[in-house]
Amino acid sequence: MFQQMQYFIAIVKNHSFTQAAVECNISQSAISQQMKELESYLGVKLLERKGRSFEVTEAGQYFYTHSQDILADVEQLVHNTVKIVKNDEVELNVGYLRSFGTTEFLQTVSQFTQTYPKVKIHITSGNHEELYKLLRTGQIDLNFSDQRRALSNEYQNEFLTASEFMVAVSRSLPVETEKIDVEDLADLSCILISDSDNPTTDETYYRDILGVKSNFIFAKNYDEAQMLVASNQGYLIINARMQKQMNPDIVKMIKLVKGNRKLEQKYYAYWKANNSGFYIETFADLLKMSFV
Numbered sequence: 001m002f003q004q005m006q007y008f009i010a011i012v013k014n015h016s017f018t019q020a021a022v023e024c025n026i027s028q029s030a031i032s033q034q035m036k037e038l039e040s041y042l043g044v045k046l047l048e049r050k051g052r053s054f055e056v057t058e059a060g061q062y063f064y065t066h067s068q069d070i071l072a073d074v075e076q077l078v079h080n081t082v083k084i085v086k087n088d089e090v091e092l093n094v095g096y097l098r099s100f101g102t103t104e105f106l107q108t109v110s111q112f113t114q115t116y117p118k119v120k121i122h123i124t125s126g127n128h129e130e131l132y133k134l135l136r137t138g139q140i141d142l143n144f145s146d147q148r149r150a151l152s153n154e155y156q157n158e159f160l161t162a163s164e165f166m167v168a169v170s171r172s173l174p175v176e177t178e179k180i181d182v183e184d185l186a187d188l189s190c191i192l193i194s195d196s197d198n199p200t201t202d203e204t205y206y207r208d209i210l211g212v213k214s215n216f217i218f219a220k221n222y223d224e225a226q227m228l229v230a231s232n233q234g235y236l237i238i239n240a241r242m243q244k245q246m247n248p249d250i251v252k253m254i255k256l257v258k259g260n261r262k263l264e265q266k267y268y269a270y271w272k273a274n275n276s277g278f279y280i281e282t283f284a285d286l287l288k289m290s291f292v
Helices: 002-014 017-024 028-042 058-085 103-115 128-136 200-210 222-230 240-245 278-289
Strands: 047-050 053-056 090-097 119-126 142-146 155-170 179-181 190-193 216-219 235-239 251-258 264-272
Touching: 002 017, 002 028, 002 058, 017 028, 053 058, 090 128, 090 278, 103 119, 103 278, 119 128, 128 142, 128 200, 128 264, 142 278, 155 222, 155 240, 155 278, 190 200, 190 222, 216 222, 222 235, 222 251, 235 240, 264 278
Parallel strands: 090 119, 090 142, 179 251, 190 216, 190 235
Antiparallel strands: 047 053, 142 264, 155 235, 155 251, 155 264
Protein backbone atom coordinates (compact mmCIF):
# COMPACT_ATOMS: atom_id res chain seq x y z
CA MET A 1 0.00 0.00 0.00
CA PHE A 2 2.89 2.40 0.64
CA GLN A 3 3.65 2.44 -3.09
CA GLN A 4 0.00 3.15 -3.92
CA MET A 5 0.00 5.97 -1.37
CA GLN A 6 3.00 7.49 -3.14
CA TYR A 7 1.21 7.26 -6.49
CA PHE A 8 -1.93 8.87 -5.06
CA ILE A 9 0.05 11.75 -3.53
CA ALA A 10 1.76 12.36 -6.88
CA ILE A 11 -1.61 12.40 -8.71
CA VAL A 12 -3.17 14.90 -6.32
CA LYS A 13 -0.04 17.04 -6.13
CA ASN A 14 0.26 17.28 -9.91
CA HIS A 15 -3.51 17.16 -10.48
CA SER A 16 -2.68 14.92 -13.40
CA PHE A 17 -2.36 11.19 -13.96
CA THR A 18 0.05 11.85 -16.82
CA GLN A 19 2.44 14.06 -14.81
CA ALA A 20 2.21 11.71 -11.82
CA ALA A 21 3.12 8.74 -14.02
CA VAL A 22 6.19 10.58 -15.34
CA GLU A 23 7.24 11.61 -11.83
CA CYS A 24 6.83 8.04 -10.51
CA ASN A 25 8.46 6.47 -13.59
CA ILE A 26 5.44 4.30 -14.36
CA SER A 27 3.00 4.12 -17.28
CA GLN A 28 -0.26 6.06 -17.12
CA SER A 29 -2.32 2.89 -17.48
CA ALA A 30 -0.41 1.24 -14.63
CA ILE A 31 -0.86 4.18 -12.26
CA SER A 32 -4.57 4.31 -13.11
CA GLN A 33 -4.86 0.60 -12.33
CA GLN A 34 -3.06 1.10 -9.02
CA MET A 35 -5.58 3.79 -8.05
CA LYS A 36 -8.50 1.51 -8.87
CA GLU A 37 -6.97 -1.20 -6.68
CA LEU A 38 -6.40 1.29 -3.84
CA GLU A 39 -9.99 2.54 -3.96
CA SER A 40 -11.25 -1.04 -4.10
CA TYR A 41 -9.18 -1.96 -1.06
CA LEU A 42 -10.40 1.06 0.91
CA GLY A 43 -13.97 0.70 -0.28
CA VAL A 44 -14.30 4.46 -0.91
CA LYS A 45 -13.82 6.85 -3.82
CA LEU A 46 -10.72 8.98 -3.49
CA LEU A 47 -11.06 10.71 -6.85
CA GLU A 48 -14.24 11.73 -8.67
CA ARG A 49 -13.49 11.40 -12.40
CA LYS A 50 -14.93 14.08 -14.70
CA GLY A 51 -13.93 13.35 -18.27
CA ARG A 52 -10.19 13.88 -18.53
CA SER A 53 -10.11 15.70 -15.21
CA PHE A 54 -10.99 14.73 -11.63
CA GLU A 55 -11.78 16.18 -8.23
CA VAL A 56 -10.48 14.91 -4.91
CA THR A 57 -13.29 13.65 -2.69
CA GLU A 58 -13.52 14.50 1.00
CA ALA A 59 -12.24 11.03 1.82
CA GLY A 60 -9.48 11.52 -0.74
CA GLN A 61 -8.39 14.80 0.83
CA TYR A 62 -8.19 13.13 4.24
CA PHE A 63 -6.22 10.20 2.80
CA TYR A 64 -3.90 12.57 0.90
CA THR A 65 -3.07 14.63 4.01
CA HIS A 66 -2.42 11.70 6.33
CA SER A 67 -0.64 9.58 3.72
CA GLN A 68 2.07 12.24 3.58
CA ASP A 69 2.50 12.08 7.35
CA ILE A 70 2.64 8.28 7.31
CA LEU A 71 5.19 8.11 4.49
CA ALA A 72 7.34 10.71 6.26
CA ASP A 73 7.25 8.55 9.40
CA VAL A 74 8.15 5.46 7.38
CA GLU A 75 11.10 7.27 5.82
CA GLN A 76 12.28 8.39 9.26
CA LEU A 77 11.82 4.85 10.59
CA VAL A 78 13.97 3.39 7.80
CA HIS A 79 16.64 6.06 8.30
CA ASN A 80 16.82 5.48 12.07
CA THR A 81 16.79 1.69 11.72
CA VAL A 82 19.73 1.75 9.31
CA LYS A 83 21.58 4.25 11.50
CA ILE A 84 21.46 1.90 14.50
CA VAL A 85 23.51 -0.81 12.81
CA LYS A 86 25.95 1.43 10.96
CA ASN A 87 29.47 1.62 12.26
CA ASP A 88 29.57 5.37 11.72
CA GLU A 89 29.68 7.49 14.85
CA VAL A 90 26.24 8.70 15.88
CA GLU A 91 25.76 12.09 17.56
CA LEU A 92 23.02 13.11 19.99
CA ASN A 93 22.62 16.75 20.98
CA VAL A 94 20.72 17.32 24.21
CA GLY A 95 20.00 20.41 26.27
CA TYR A 96 18.98 20.83 29.91
CA LEU A 97 17.56 23.65 31.98
CA ARG A 98 20.44 25.24 33.89
CA SER A 99 18.32 26.30 36.87
CA PHE A 100 16.80 22.87 37.49
CA GLY A 101 19.80 21.00 38.82
CA THR A 102 21.73 18.20 37.18
CA THR A 103 21.23 15.06 39.31
CA GLU A 104 18.68 13.22 37.15
CA PHE A 105 20.08 14.54 33.90
CA LEU A 106 23.65 13.45 34.62
CA GLN A 107 22.40 10.06 35.83
CA THR A 108 20.65 9.64 32.48
CA VAL A 109 23.71 10.70 30.49
CA SER A 110 25.87 8.23 32.40
CA GLN A 111 23.44 5.34 31.92
CA PHE A 112 22.90 6.12 28.25
CA THR A 113 26.63 6.41 27.55
CA GLN A 114 27.35 3.06 29.20
CA THR A 115 24.63 1.36 27.17
CA TYR A 116 25.42 3.06 23.83
CA PRO A 117 29.13 3.91 23.92
CA LYS A 118 29.30 4.59 20.18
CA VAL A 119 26.88 7.53 20.49
CA LYS A 120 28.67 10.80 21.03
CA ILE A 121 26.57 13.09 23.28
CA HIS A 122 26.88 16.87 23.07
CA ILE A 123 25.37 18.64 26.10
CA THR A 124 24.16 22.24 26.24
CA SER A 125 22.72 24.08 29.24
CA GLY A 126 20.63 27.23 29.10
CA ASN A 127 17.50 29.00 30.23
CA HIS A 128 14.08 28.15 28.84
CA GLU A 129 14.16 30.53 25.86
CA GLU A 130 17.72 29.65 24.85
CA LEU A 131 16.90 25.94 24.81
CA TYR A 132 13.61 26.46 22.97
CA LYS A 133 15.42 28.38 20.22
CA LEU A 134 18.08 25.68 19.90
CA LEU A 135 15.42 22.97 19.60
CA ARG A 136 13.31 24.95 17.14
CA THR A 137 16.32 25.61 14.89
CA GLY A 138 17.53 22.00 15.02
CA GLN A 139 20.71 22.68 17.01
CA ILE A 140 19.71 20.22 19.71
CA ASP A 141 17.75 16.99 19.31
CA LEU A 142 16.14 16.86 22.75
CA ASN A 143 15.40 19.54 25.30
CA PHE A 144 14.83 18.96 29.03
CA SER A 145 13.08 22.10 30.23
CA ASP A 146 10.08 23.60 32.01
CA GLN A 147 6.72 24.20 30.37
CA ARG A 148 5.95 27.82 29.53
CA ARG A 149 3.86 27.39 26.39
CA ALA A 150 0.85 25.31 25.44
CA LEU A 151 2.03 21.86 24.34
CA SER A 152 2.30 21.60 20.56
CA ASN A 153 1.81 18.49 18.43
CA GLU A 154 4.81 19.64 16.39
CA TYR A 155 6.85 18.23 19.27
CA GLN A 156 6.87 15.05 21.30
CA ASN A 157 6.19 16.17 24.87
CA GLU A 158 7.22 13.62 27.51
CA PHE A 159 6.15 14.67 31.03
CA LEU A 160 8.90 14.10 33.59
CA THR A 161 8.02 15.73 36.91
CA ALA A 162 6.38 18.68 38.63
CA SER A 163 7.60 20.81 41.52
CA GLU A 164 5.78 23.28 43.76
CA PHE A 165 6.83 26.89 43.68
CA MET A 166 8.32 28.29 46.87
CA VAL A 167 9.27 31.82 47.82
CA ALA A 168 12.42 32.73 49.72
CA VAL A 169 11.98 35.77 51.95
CA SER A 170 14.00 37.43 54.68
CA ARG A 171 13.61 35.80 58.08
CA SER A 172 12.81 39.28 59.43
CA LEU A 173 9.72 39.56 57.23
CA PRO A 174 6.51 39.10 59.32
CA VAL A 175 4.63 36.63 57.11
CA GLU A 176 2.95 33.26 57.53
CA THR A 177 5.24 30.27 57.42
CA GLU A 178 2.81 27.79 55.78
CA LYS A 179 1.95 29.61 52.58
CA ILE A 180 1.86 33.07 51.05
CA ASP A 181 -0.23 34.48 48.21
CA VAL A 182 1.66 36.10 45.36
CA GLU A 183 -0.67 39.11 45.74
CA ASP A 184 0.68 39.72 49.26
CA LEU A 185 4.18 40.24 47.86
CA ALA A 186 3.25 43.08 45.49
CA ASP A 187 5.03 45.75 47.57
CA LEU A 188 8.29 43.82 47.66
CA SER A 189 10.61 43.48 44.66
CA CYS A 190 10.81 40.11 42.91
CA ILE A 191 14.34 38.88 42.29
CA LEU A 192 15.05 37.21 38.95
CA ILE A 193 18.22 35.19 38.44
CA SER A 194 19.30 35.84 34.87
CA ASP A 195 22.58 35.65 33.02
CA SER A 196 20.77 36.64 29.82
CA ASP A 197 21.02 39.99 28.08
CA ASN A 198 17.28 39.83 27.47
CA PRO A 199 15.43 38.72 30.64
CA THR A 200 12.08 40.10 29.49
CA THR A 201 10.77 36.61 28.67
CA ASP A 202 11.18 35.63 32.33
CA GLU A 203 9.38 38.79 33.38
CA THR A 204 6.48 37.96 31.04
CA TYR A 205 6.23 34.44 32.44
CA TYR A 206 6.21 35.67 36.04
CA ARG A 207 3.58 38.31 35.23
CA ASP A 208 1.23 36.26 33.05
CA ILE A 209 1.50 32.79 34.56
CA LEU A 210 2.43 33.30 38.20
CA GLY A 211 0.59 36.61 38.64
CA VAL A 212 3.56 38.57 40.01
CA LYS A 213 2.76 42.28 40.36
CA SER A 214 6.06 43.34 41.95
CA ASN A 215 8.87 45.32 40.39
CA PHE A 216 11.80 43.18 39.27
CA ILE A 217 15.43 43.34 40.30
CA PHE A 218 18.10 41.02 38.92
CA ALA A 219 20.80 38.79 40.33
CA LYS A 220 23.44 36.85 38.42
CA ASN A 221 23.33 33.71 40.59
CA TYR A 222 21.76 32.16 43.71
CA ASP A 223 24.41 33.56 46.07
CA GLU A 224 23.75 37.11 44.89
CA ALA A 225 19.98 36.55 45.04
CA GLN A 226 20.25 35.19 48.57
CA MET A 227 22.13 38.30 49.68
CA LEU A 228 19.33 40.47 48.33
CA VAL A 229 16.76 38.34 50.15
CA ALA A 230 18.71 38.42 53.41
CA SER A 231 18.92 42.23 53.29
CA ASN A 232 15.15 42.36 52.67
CA GLN A 233 15.54 43.94 49.23
CA GLY A 234 13.26 41.40 47.58
CA TYR A 235 11.95 37.86 47.43
CA LEU A 236 13.03 34.96 45.23
CA ILE A 237 10.68 32.44 43.62
CA ILE A 238 12.16 28.97 43.19
CA ASN A 239 10.80 25.44 42.94
CA ALA A 240 10.81 23.07 45.89
CA ARG A 241 13.73 21.11 44.42
CA MET A 242 16.03 24.07 44.77
CA GLN A 243 15.48 24.63 48.50
CA LYS A 244 18.80 22.99 49.24
CA GLN A 245 20.55 25.94 47.56
CA MET A 246 19.08 28.27 50.16
CA ASN A 247 20.58 28.78 53.65
CA PRO A 248 17.74 28.24 56.18
CA ASP A 249 19.58 30.40 58.74
CA ILE A 250 19.37 33.37 56.36
CA VAL A 251 16.14 32.97 54.40
CA LYS A 252 12.71 31.57 55.10
CA MET A 253 11.06 29.22 52.57
CA ILE A 254 7.28 29.40 52.17
CA LYS A 255 4.88 27.72 49.71
CA LEU A 256 3.65 30.12 47.05
CA VAL A 257 -0.05 30.15 46.16
CA LYS A 258 -2.36 32.16 43.94
CA GLY A 259 -5.73 32.45 45.63
CA ASN A 260 -6.80 28.92 46.56
CA ARG A 261 -4.52 27.36 43.95
CA LYS A 262 -1.04 26.08 44.62
CA LEU A 263 1.54 27.02 42.01
CA GLU A 264 3.74 24.37 40.46
CA GLN A 265 6.04 24.02 37.51
CA LYS A 266 5.92 21.08 35.11
CA TYR A 267 8.99 19.72 33.35
CA TYR A 268 9.13 17.83 30.06
CA ALA A 269 11.50 16.28 27.59
CA TYR A 270 10.76 17.85 24.21
CA TRP A 271 11.85 16.84 20.74
CA LYS A 272 10.56 17.54 17.25
CA ALA A 273 7.94 15.03 16.13
CA ASN A 274 9.60 14.77 12.70
CA ASN A 275 12.98 14.12 14.30
CA SER A 276 11.97 11.25 16.55
CA GLY A 277 14.40 8.35 16.57
CA PHE A 278 15.66 5.39 18.57
CA TYR A 279 18.37 7.22 20.50
CA ILE A 280 16.26 10.31 21.21
CA GLU A 281 13.35 8.22 22.46
CA THR A 282 15.65 5.97 24.48
CA PHE A 283 17.31 8.96 26.16
CA ALA A 284 13.86 10.40 26.96
CA ASP A 285 12.73 7.06 28.45
CA LEU A 286 15.83 6.87 30.64
CA LEU A 287 15.32 10.47 31.77
CA LYS A 288 11.70 9.73 32.67
CA MET A 289 12.72 6.66 34.68
CA SER A 290 15.20 8.75 36.68
CA PHE A 291 12.27 10.67 38.17
CA VAL A 292 10.28 7.60 39.24
